Amino acid sequence: xxxxxxxxxxxxxxxxxxxxxxxxxxxxxxxxxxxxxxxxxxxxxxxxxxxxxxxxxxxxxxxxxxxxxxxxxxxxxxxxxxxxxxxxxxxxxxxxxxxxxxxxxxxxxxxxxxxxxxxxxxxxxxxxxxxxxxxxxxxxxxxxxxxxxxxxxxxxxxxxxxxxxxxxxxxxxxxxxxxxxxxxxxxxxxxxxxxxxxxxxxxxxxxxxxxxxxxxxxxxxxxxxxxxxxxxxxxxxxxxxxxxxxxxxxxxxxxxxxxxxxxxxxxxxxxxxxxxxxxxxxxxxxxxxxxxxxxxxxxxxxxxxxxxxxxxxxxxxxxxxxxxxxxxxxxxxxxxxxxxxxxxxxxxxxxxxxxxxxxxxxxxxxxxxxxxxxxxxxxxxxxxxxxxxxxxxxxxxxx
Amino acid sequence: xxxxxxxxxxxxxxxxxxxxxxxxxxxxxxxxxxxxxxxxxxxxxxxxxxxxxxxxxxxxxxxxxxxxxxxxxxxxxxxxxxxxxxxxxxxxxxxxxxxxxxxxxxxxxxxxxxxxxxxxxxxxxxxxxxxxxxxxxxxxxxxxxxxxxxxxxxxxxxxxxxxxxxxxxxxxxxxxxxxxxxxxxxxxxxxxxxxxxxxxxxxxxxxxxxxxxxxxxxxxxxxxxxxxxxxxxxxxxxxxxxxxxxxxxxxxxxxxxxxxxxxxxxxxxxxxxxxxxxx
Amino acid sequence: xxxxxxxxxxxxxxxxxxxxxxxxxxxxxxxxxxxxxxxxxxxxxxxxxxxxxxxxxxxxxxxxxxxxxxxxxxxxxxxxxxxxxxxxxxxxxxxxxxxxxxxxxxxxxxxxxxxxxxxxxxxxxxxxxxxxxxxxxxxxxxxxxxxxxxxxxxxxxxxxxxxxxxxxxxx
Numbered sequence: 001x002x003x004x005x006x007x008x009x010x011x012x013x014x015x016x017x018x019x020x021x022x023x024x025x026x027x028x029x030x031x032x033x034x035x036x037x038x039x040x041x042x043x044x045x046x047x048x049x050x051x052x053x054x055x056x057x058x059x060x061x062x063x064x065x066x067x068x069x070x071x072x073x074x075x076x077x078x079x080x081x082x083x084x085x086x087x088x089x090x091x092x093x094x095x096x097x098x099x100x101x102x103x104x105x106x107x108x109x110x111x112x113x114x115x116x117x118x119x120x121x122x123x124x125x126x127x128x129x130x131x132x133x134x135x136x137x138x139x140x141x142x143x144x145x146x147x148x149x150x151x152x153x154x155x156x157x158x159x160x161x162x163x164x165x166x167x168x169x170x171x172x173x174x175x176x177x178x179x180x181x182x183x184x185x186x187x188x189x190x191x192x193x194x195x196x197x198x199x200x201x202x203x204x205x206x207x208x209x210x211x212x213x214x215x216x217x218x219x220x221x222x223x224x225x226x227x228x229x230x231x232x233x234x235x236x237x238x239x240x241x242x243x244x245x246x247x248x249x250x251x252x253x254x255x256x257x258x259x260x261x262x263x264x265x266x267x268x269x270x271x272x273x274x275x276x277x278x279x280x281x282x283x284x285x286x287x288x289x290x291x292x293x294x295x296x297x298x299x300x301x302x303x304x305x306x307x308x309x310x311x312x313x314x315x316x317x318x319x320x321x322x323x324x325x326x327x328x329x330x331x332x333x334x335x336x337x338x339x340x341x342x343x344x345x346x347x348x349x350x351x352x353x354x355x356x357x358x359x360x361x362x363x364x365x366x367x368x369x370x371x372x373x374x375x376x377x378x379x380x381x382x383x384x385x386x387x388x389x390x391x392x393x394x395x396x397x398x399x
Numbered sequence: 400x401x402x403x404x405x406x407x408x409x410x411x412x413x414x415x416x417x418x419x420x421x422x423x424x425x426x427x428x429x430x431x432x433x434x435x436x437x438x439x440x441x442x443x444x445x446x447x448x449x450x451x452x453x454x455x456x457x458x459x460x461x462x463x464x465x466x467x468x469x470x471x472x473x474x475x476x477x478x479x480x481x482x483x484x485x486x487x488x489x490x491x492x493x494x495x496x497x498x499x500x501x502x503x504x505x506x507x508x509x510x511x512x513x514x515x516x517x518x519x520x521x522x523x524x525x526x527x528x529x530x531x532x533x534x535x536x537x538x539x540x541x542x543x544x545x546x547x548x549x550x551x552x553x554x555x556x557x558x559x560x561x562x563x564x565x566x567x568x569x570x571x572x573x574x575x576x577x578x579x580x581x582x583x584x585x586x587x588x589x590x591x592x593x594x595x596x597x598x599x600x601x602x603x604x605x606x607x608x609x610x611x612x613x614x615x616x617x618x619x620x621x622x623x624x625x626x627x628x629x630x631x632x633x634x635x636x637x638x639x640x641x642x643x644x645x646x647x648x649x650x651x652x653x654x655x656x657x658x659x660x661x662x663x664x665x666x667x668x669x670x671x672x673x674x675x676x677x678x
Numbered sequence: 679x680x681x682x683x684x685x686x687x688x689x690x691x692x693x694x695x696x697x698x699x700x701x702x703x704x705x706x707x708x709x710x711x712x713x714x715x716x717x718x719x720x721x722x723x724x725x726x727x728x729x730x731x732x733x734x735x736x737x738x739x740x741x742x743x744x745x746x747x748x749x750x751x752x753x754x755x756x757x758x759x760x761x762x763x764x765x766x767x768x769x770x771x772x773x774x775x776x777x778x779x780x781x782x783x784x785x786x787x788x789x790x791x792x793x794x795x796x797x798x799x800x801x802x803x804x805x806x807x808x809x810x811x812x813x814x815x816x817x818x819x820x821x822x823x824x825x826x827x828x829x830x831x832x833x834x835x836x837x838x839x840x841x842x843x844x845x846x847x848x849x
Contacts, residue, residue: 018670026691044492065669070492070662075518079485082478082515086457086489089476090497094489112479136703195727196684196700198691226414239474240494242452244410246469247476255414256469258477259422304727311725387726 018067022203029166029193030056030097033123033186034063035201036170037095041209042121043069044094046083048076048102051135052190053125056097077102081109084120089247091238093174097123099190100133100141107149110183112249114153114273117228119177119212119236121170123186125193128355128382136382137191139303139355143362145185146333152270154277157185157333159302163197175210180280181233182273187332189355191304191384212236215243229254232276281334288328289343291317295325297398298350298372300340300364302329305353305385312390324351324394332360337367344371351394353378353385405437408472418469423462426620428584428610432531433466435587436500439594443498447599455490455497459483459512462538463504463531463610481512484519487526495659498598499525505532505546509565513545520574520603522658527597527604530567533612541615553615571605572651578604579651583627584611586647593649601657609645682736682793683715685816686800686808690719693812699727712742719807734804736796737763738779755803757796757840775803777840783832791832794821798836810837 014021020035027035033056037045045060047053057073064071074080080096087094098106103124113120124145128138141148145157156176160169169186177184213235215225220235222243228234234254237243246256251269253260288306291313301309306328316322325347329336350372352361358377365375378385378393411419423429443449454473458464460480468477478486487499508516508530519526535553536542542555546567550559572579578600580593590608597604609631611623618626632644687700697720704713716729735750737743737758743766750756756772759779766774777799783792794817801813817833818826 024692024695026688044489046489046492062669065662065666068666068670070659070666072488072492074485074488075514078482079488079515079518082482082485083489083492085478086476086486086491087493088489090490090493092493094493108479109482191701191727194701196687196691197724197727198697239455239476239490240452240497243474244472245474246410246467246471247478248469249478253413253415257413257415257418258469259418260416307725307727314725384728386728386730388730 013066017204018063019204020201022201025199025201026196027163027167027199028055028196029163029188030125031059032163032166032199033097033170034059035199036167037093037121037174038063038067038069039167039201039204039207039209040093040171040174041211042093042095042174043067044083044087044092045069045071045096046074046080046087046094047096047098048074048080050077050099050102052127052193053097053099053102053123056123056125056193060095060097077105078109081106081113081122084122085109085113085116085118088118088120089239089245091240093119093121093178095121095123095170097125099125099127100129100138103141103144104148107144110155110185111149111151111153113183114149114155115151115251115269116247116249117181117234117236117273118183119174119181120183121173121177121186122183123170123173123188125188125190126355127190134382135190137189137304137355137384138382139187139189139305139359142187142302142332142354142356143359145187154182154274155185155333156180156182156277156280157187157331159187159329159332160192161302161304161306161328162192163195164199166192167199167201171207171209175208176280178210178212179233180276181212181236182277185333187303189304189384216241226254227256228252232272232279277334281336282338285339286329286331286336287339287343288326288330290326291323292325292327292343295323296348297322297324298327298344298347299324299390299394300327300329300350300352300360301354302332302360303355305355305380308385308387308390309353312387312394315387316391316394320395322394322398329360335363335367337363340364340367341371344368347372349373349397350375351378351390351397352376353380353390355380355382355384357381405434405441408437408440409470410472413469421470422465424612424614426611426613427462428533428608428612429463429466429531431584431587432463432502432529432590432608432610435590436502436529436594439591439598440500442591443595443598449498449598453496453498455487455499456502457483457487457490457499458502459504459507460538461504461507461536462533462612463502464507465538466502481507481510482515483507484512484515484524484526484528488519488522488524491524491526491659495525495663497525499527500594500598501526501528503528503530504537505530505534505567506536506544509545509567509570517570517574520571520576520605523575523577523602523655524658525602527594527600528571528606529594530605530607531610532567532607533610533616535612535615537612537615541612567607568605568650571603575655576603576605577651577653577655578602578649580605580649581607581609581645581647583609583624583631583647585624585627596649596652600652600654601660602655609647681820682797683717685793685797685813685820686717687719688819689808689812689816690717693815694808696721697724699724701727712739712745714742714746734800736800738792738796740764757800757803759796775799775840775843777836777843779836782835782839786832786835787828790825791829794829794832795836798833798838799840800836801833802837802840
């Protein structure tokens with residue numbers, strides 16, 4: 001008896017690859033993550049039920065076996081994050097989608113993934129807190145993304161703002177994690193995770209997929225292989241390939257030796273990680289901008305709030321002739337300080353609307369304090385700003 | 400040492416300096432367990448034609464787990480406290496062909512790692528767990544462990560332990576492991592045989608090895624090994640302690656569906672299903 | 679209610695080639711326990727994903743009407759179920775249409791068909807925005823396979839009832 005495939009309303013699926021066919025689809029944000037992951041070549045999913053990320057996990061439980069991947073519901077989020085480490089070193093791209101309380105639990109695993117330079121992707125569908133919080137929208141983990149893991153590792157964190165971007169940014173996250181051998185975080189919100197929108201999927205040949213460099217491809221035999229050497233981003237031999245790789249979770253020499261600890265070795269090891277990610281920070285543009293010419297003020301935003309901000313800024317232009325420039329951070333970390341300073345001239349007021357009490361406001365202030373008269377937070381807790389709300393705060397401030 | 404038959408499986412030197420000797424204290428049982436395991440692996444490679452590349456050693460944190468740090472001439476992982484089995488689950492999801500051997504201690508496995516231990520056994524993932532049980536937390540200085548017997552004085556039970564302790568083998572069996580055995584470091588051949596059976600077993604093999612910590616127990620290694628021999632009694636399938644001695648032996652050896660084997664059926668089923676399309 | 683929004687959004691996005699965003703809120707944070715589903719549709723890119731001022735409000739309970747009527751623009755279309763919505767303040771500010779969707783659903787087979795009845799009625803009011811075939815395709819995507827025909831019938835009944843009502847109003 002042939003079973004009905006996929007979820008209700010599951011869209012066109014290619015019979016061969018089992019991936020969504022190129023064209024127009026209508027997806028929930030959580031579903032788009034899974035489709036993006038599968039296109040990126042991810043074939044292991046581990047997770048734990050948590051609102052508002054559960055739909056992603058349920059979609060993964062249906063879709064991963066369809067493409068020949070594997071899905072497991074672990075006993076907790078810590079286990080899920082550890083599965084990612086094991087799967088990645090076993091040679092397969094791996095994903096988990098969680099929410100804020102689960103994100104807290106994963107910090108130790110993130111820390112060890114950073115030092116061991118393990119490619120993996122963790123998506124946090126943020127919800128407000130602290131504590132159990134609630135199941136609505138929030139951007140309250142954006143600082144935790146940078147500083148939540150113990151120790152001082154660098155991290156890459158991206159911020160999508162639409163269902164189309166949940167698809168694209170997931171692929172981008174995998175590409176970055178493979179290219180730079182680092183865990184990558186995607187900081188989304190409940191709004192986008194639950195919203196449904198059209199997603200246009202291009203032909204697969206047009207989507208760039210990046211895989212980790214392998215020592216075999218570079219002609220490095222096992223006897224000469226240094227697991228964290230050869231280049232600023234070390235080629236990665238995986239378990240089962242005959243390279244006798246010893247994964248370690250603490251500071252090490254390039255060959256993985258952990259016996260000869262010294263503060264210099266510690267510093268050198270950690271410094272190289274930061275240098276590696278700094279190259280990435282400067283390698284591609286991660287700002288969307290509009291209305292920057294002759295602007296008197298600026299609005300800097302990220303995530304789904306940028307959609308409200310765009311509408312508010314456009315309306316301010318039209319209805320009151322207010323020249324507010326719009327800058328959206330597509331990437332939160334490494335913070336694009338240099339890129340911001342390159343495009344921001346003197347302005348009067350910088351507005352920073354966030355679904356928290358003012359977090360990214362801090363690195364923004366550090367970067368642009370000398371280019372403006374003041375920086376004003378526009379917080380909204382537990383609910384997405386409406387354009388009217390942002391405008392009321394802007395007009396009040398500029399009175 | 401230079402002629403030790405198992406040296407080929409260790410990395411005495413790396414490109415950036417020596418790795419041996421291990422950091423284990425003189426007389427520690429961990430070295431013995433490593434030796435027995437390598438003997439078992441050696442035989443499996445020659446007798447069963449298992450590829451050396453398929454072996455994967457994973458550990459958490461603690462003295463026992465240190466064996467896996469960078470000494471092994473195999474693929475290995477020295478991970479985080481209590482999480483070796485979760486990492487093993489991930490490795491097996493990526494490649495079900497791995498022969499995973501997990502080195503762990505009583506604290507790493509049954510305290511912080513307890514939840515993953517229970518679920519690994521329940522799922523019956525294809526690992527062989529070697530739990531070196533010394534009844535305390537060695538690396539951090541001799542604190543209480545879930546396996547410390549009642550009344551024992553440790554650095555965190557200076558008035559004597561008020562708690563009851565686990566029977567790890569019963570825990571493994573109840574959680575679903577199909578192969579459960581207990582030996583001591585004074586039983587080399589039995590440990591080697593159990594490890595071989597464990598690797599051959601399709602599923603979670605749990606092998607508890609009572610192991611000496613001469614430093615924190617303040618006894619000589621020889622005295623402890625003698626104590627292991629004198630205070631344990633070999634039993635068969637009956638489980639209860641006799642004559643006040645600790646039961647050792649193979650408590651359970653059955654077959655159960657292994658996780659990846661069961662999941663593979665789901666993958667086949669999912670891929671054969673009927674695809675909804677809209678034309 | 680969540681499904682109506684999803685079906686409508688899918689009809690617009692997939693079968694009409696327009697941009698649409700569907701969001702929903704439920705539980706206490708949606709002001710009073712009423713569950714709400716919003717659809718924004720546009721030929722252009724949609725920025726703010728929620729409804730600022732609604733052109734159409736479909737209210738299937740009194741609580742929902744009380745909470746969300748202020749979001750409906752003056753002169754906007756209000757589709758309600760007179761079986762559960764008894765009291766409409768400022769009736770003459772809106773184009774009010776009544777369709778007893780719950781009653782019709784029970785006639786067909788149960789409350790689970792109410793969504794399709796309401797959609798059929800809604801279609802009659804916005805035929806310039808979406809084709810009947812698009813909505814029917816979206817419905818069959820989103821209901822159990824063995825209820826597709828009943829749901830299509832429910833849709834048609836809702837549509838015919840609303841047409842009949844409008845016909846009466848034109849006398």
